[in-house]
Amino acid sequence: MPESSLDSSFEFRLERMYAEAPALADADLFTLRVLDRVDRGWTARRLLIGVMGAAGGLIGGFQLVSSGAVGTLAAISARSNAYLTQHMSDQVSGVFAPASAVMNGEVLLTAVALALIAAGFGVARLIREI
């Protein structure tokens, strides 16, 4: 037999020997350890996302409050409300009083908080999908 054929036949045999894996006795335990680490990875990722979302929400909320945007919006809202009330009462006297449309600071902060929570859920879902 030519030497090259002997070489390739030995190499083929060697590959086969490598492929013949001995079944290790603790294979099930090893599987559990890997799955445990997979789960820990997911838990850590979820925690990280949660912490980052909370930190982002706090920073965003703080920036919003400290910039005076709430007061400005409340003033604008109050002016619009007065304008609306005056004009609508001229048109439909006593039928509709849009008092519920007042945009004050509490309403705005609640809306911002809900938007942040929704955004947090959305980002968490998006990262999980990725």
Place this chain on the structure above:
Amino acid sequence: MAMAPTPKRRLESAHDLELVGLAARGDRAAFGELVRRHGSAVRGLLRRMGAEPSAADDVAQDAFLAAFEQIAEFRGEGAFRAWVSRIAARLYVKRWRREARVDLMADTDDAAGAEVAPGPNADARIDLEEALKALSPVERVCVSLCYGAGLSHAEAAAALNAPLGTVKSHVKRGLDKLRARLSPGGDDDQRSKVSA
């Protein structure tokens, strides 16, 4: 997307590719079945590369975690086992180079003896593990990368960050030693050479 786990009996009879698809969609049990099927092979390869059992297990775990992270990239062009084995072998090489600080350029002929001594009992079956002990650590890693993990010489050279020629010569020397040990009558040949 997370999904409801597939029944265990169905997983046991499923093909690797089907399990990969399920695992890519977040089925943890399907990935567990893949680990159960191929964990021993990956750990065995790392031990054959020269890793201590505990180190082999650590690297194998890291390799399966990496495989889980990248499972969507597995296109099924080769076997799943071969894919994970390549990941594990590369991870082990990184660790081995960091910890052992091996000089890949060193001539290893003296490390394990260029002339392979006959085995302790020529009639006894000499398995791969025993035969690999005749190789120097560098030869062992190079041969295992190419014949165990299925890397080409160029890929092995890239993984080892070594010149291609160096890797080829380590592989050749390792193969010569293994051939002397594993070929039918290899030990007899050695003995007859000694007696001549």
